[in-house]
Amino acid sequence: MKQTYKKIPMPVRYVINTLLFVAFLIVGLSLIQSGVITKYYTKVLMLIGINIILTVSLNIATGYLGQLPLGHAGFMAVGAYTAAIFMTRSGLDASVSFPIGLVLGALMAGLVGVLIGIPALRLKGDYLAIITLGFGEIIRVVLLNIDSVLGFKLTYGAASLKGIPKETNFLNTFLCVGIACLLIHTMMKSRHGRAILSVRENEIAAESCGINLTYYKVLGFAASAVFAGLAGALYAGYLGILNPSSFGFMKSIEILVMVVLGGMGSMVGSVLSATVLTAVPELLRAFSEYRMILYSLLLITVMIFKPSGLMGQYDFSLSRMLEHVFNQKPAREKTNHKAGEKNG
Amino acid sequence: MKKLLSIALVAMMALSALAGCAAPVATDTSASDASAADAAQPAASGETIKVGILGPHTGDYAVYGLAVKNGAQLYIDQVNAAGGINGKQIETIVYDNKGDSTEAITAFTRMVDEGITALIGDVLSGNTIAVVGEANPINMPMITASATAVGATYNADTDTVYTNVFRSCFIDPFQGEKMAQYAAEKLGAKTAAVLTMTGDDYSVGLADAFKAKCAEVGINVVADEGYSKGDVDFKAQLTNILATAPDVIFCPNYYQDDGMIVTQARELGLTSTFLGGDGWAGVSAYASAADLEGSYFCSAYAPGSTDAVKKFEADYTAAYGADTLNMFAATAYDAAQILVAALTKAEASGAATGSDEYKQAVIDAIKTEGPSVVGITSETGYTFDEHNNPIKSAVIMTLTDGVETFKEMY
The missing domain is CATH 3.40.50.2300 (Response regulator)
Structure with a gap:
């Protein structure tokens, strides 16, 4: 090669992405302020945001770590209830207690993730799926019945935890989505992220290279739980009422469907599929009864024509795209640089 | 080919999402x-x-x-x-x-x-x-x-x-109270069992009110069993209830579950009278006429009672x-x-x-x-109490020959 491939230096990449993020935020906020995006669409956008966080977080465990946990709704429930109980009990002003609740929810879910991860991750494949499913259900059943064990009202069980301040709005959802995506992205680009990927590719090879399997599995699992907890806390502030039945097995499956549809191991795929799968049932409201059929048809169609998910393992990078454009102009003949795409 | 198709699919989905955003209400x-x-x-x-x-x-x-x-x-x-x-x-x-x-x-x-x-x-x-x-x-x-x-x-x-x-x-407590009173006064019940769906506000709400009222009117609650949402086998709970042989079984759940519970109870040889809340409406499609015969539930609506x-x-x-x-x-x-x-x-x-x-x-x-407003479920009109709940009497329904029939106002 005569000419070296021009690369955009690292700080510039971050600046580009930050600018883009802020631009999106400002556009979104101004559209909401001016009423172009109505309250209804704002609600749908918030739900999309919450589902994006859920999907990218499960993507850590499923896509990057290569495990199949089926108890993701459980971690979401832990985050949601922790935040909700803190917000309703702390006596602080809602604008103060909500950010604290978000952090607490995420941390508590992470803690539960570690506790569950240590025994559960000794298993693989189907067995891991079953045991995480079991733990997810245990979390739900505990939330449902803990009051009668404790003897005082904590989660209010089946009667629902009510009166949670509705603090979730477009701004804080958007920020949380940004933070979650950024943290997951940087983690996956780091040494720890590469170790997690190596566990997915081949456990024996990874172990023989000196990678502590248990440590990295639990790390990935806990990171996944942390962000699920964050999403749960946002969900609590969105809904204003929590019932353990919202966090059942089907919720876990719903999130898993989003991950698989987007492509396991692709963050942009997760974001895209969470957006599409949340928006589609709402957009199809006009078709009333038929909307659930259309939703299922869409899922089936994608899975038939694109079994690896919408994006496979491809991850979108704006900087890489820009680099591609810059480098193509002077050197047209260079075609061998494909952006690491390996879909099936 | 496959790739083209998938790209087209993605584009379509993305477009549909955008189209929806652009023209929301019109x-x-x-x-x-x-x-x-x-x-x-x-x-x-x-x-x-x-x-x-x-x-x-x-x-x-x-x-x-x-x-x-x-x-x-x-x-x-x-x-x-x-x-x-x-x-x-x-x-x-x-x-x-x-x-x-x-x-x-x-x-x-x-x-x-x-x-x-x-x-x-x-x-x-x-x-x-x-x-x-x-x-x-x-x-x-x-x-x-x-x-x-x-x-x-x-x-x-x-x-x-x-x-x-x-x-x-x-409201829920009202129904539970009414059924406890009805069991004591009209059915002469001395002992009662309760079977509730533990994950459900409605079921637990009715059961709590029923139990509280039972203590008042002198009914002894001899068994208090629960099940989880989605359960289809109630034999374990019903066997426990069978051992106590209660006069009535209060089963304040939704109709599908109630139908299964009644059927399984009769299979086990449990002959107690079943009582339920308004969630029973529609139960006749979920259990046989013989099994349901003589059960009572409270409702807000009496089919065919007036013009x-x-x-x-x-x-x-x-x-x-x-x-x-x-x-x-x-x-x-x-x-x-x-x-x-x-x-x-x-x-x-x-x-x-x-x-x-x-x-x-x-x-x-x-x-x-x-x-x-002379309603069809409240001929005396809708007067609301301080919590915005209507003040009206309950309708007691019974099952005869597999049909939900009006028994009396209570």
Whole structure:
């Protein structure tokens, strides 16, 4: 090669992405302020945001770590209830207690993730799926019945935890989505992220290279739980009422469907599929009864024509795209640089 | 080839998402059933009064949601056919929430964006409480025909009444108390067993009230069993109950479960009388006539009891068939009656339709006009207590030859 491939230096990449993020935020906020995006669409956008966080977080465990946990709704429930109980009990002003609740929810879910991860991750494949499913259900059943064990009202069980301040709005959802995506992205680009990927590719090879399997599995699992907890806390502030039945097995499956549809191991795929799968049932409201059929048809169609998910393992990078454009102009003949795409 | 197709697919989906964002409200104004509803409406001219109807029209609880939708729609169609209110037609905006609180909130917000002035709904208690959280800050008048949880109109923790929310059904504790009293006075029961769905507010609410009342009226609760949502085998709990041989078994659950429970109890040789709450309505399709014979449940609606009820039933069956004709169709019909009376009053006040004063006028009018509404589930009118619950007597229903028949008012 005569000419070296021009690369955009690292700080510039971050600046580009930050600018883009802020631009999106400002556009979104101004559209909401001016009423172009109505309250209804704002609600749908918030739900999309919450589902994006859920999907990218499960993507850590499923896509990057290569495990199949089926108890993701459980971690979401832990985050949601922790935040909700803190917000309703702390006596602080809602604008103060909500950010604290978000952090607490995420941390508590992470803690539960570690506790569950240590025994559960000794298993693989189907067995891991079953045991995480079991733990997810245990979390739900505990939330449902803990009051009668404790003897005082904590989660209010089946009667629902009510009166949670509705603090979730477009701004804080958007920020949380940004933070979650950024943290997951940087983690996956780091040494720890590469170790997690190596566990997915081949456990024996990874172990023989000196990678502590248990440590990295639990790390990935806990990171996944942390962000699920964050999403749960946002969900609590969105809904204003929590019932353990919202966090059942089907919720876990719903999130898993989003991950698989987007492509396991692709963050942009997760974001895209969470957006599409949340928006589609709402957009199809006009078709009333038929909307659930259309939703299922869409899922089936994608899975038939694109079994690896919408994006496979491809991850979108704006900087890489820009680099591609810059480098193509002077050197047209260079075609061998494909952006690491390996879909099936 | 495959790649091309998939790219086209992705593009289509992305486009559809964008298209939806661009033209949100203009596309449809009435997502209601085109079948009977629109045919009955004469060409609406000029202004309309928009009323939302929200509930689970698909999924596990569709029987309730559809009954509420049809019942309310039936009355509104009748009003529209007679010329509407103040020359204005009532336009219904109907959305499905699948029984999911998250969807209930988005659907409700969409209705608000589309300009509803009042809401009939939500249907399930949990969903209703979630919607109240959205509706209370904007003072949206709400009448629920089926949310029986106390929390829908009153927050016990902060002792606040949600002044914008009313209901045309009665509340959970009321049903439990009535059934305990009925068991003691009319059935002469001395011992009772309770079988509840532990994950359910409705079931637990009724059971708690029943147990509390039992202690008062001298019934000994000898067995208190629970099961989880989705269970289909109740033999373990029923065997425990069988050992105590109670006079009555209070089973305040939804009809599918009740049907299975009764069938399995009879298989085990349990002969006790079953008692239930209004969730039993529709149970006759889920257990055999012989097994159900002699069970009692409390309801808000007595089929075929008066001429007004008979006329309602005939109209309902003509428009929607008999499949969803149950108690909540009747309470929804009443809810629509109360709402129309209130809207008429609010129209007379001269406030602009949909404005804040208008909504407040509707809320005030529900309280003042309610007592004069002769409903089909409450002939004495709808007087609301301090928690916006209607004051009315319960209907005791019994099962004879597999038919849910009216026993008495109690």
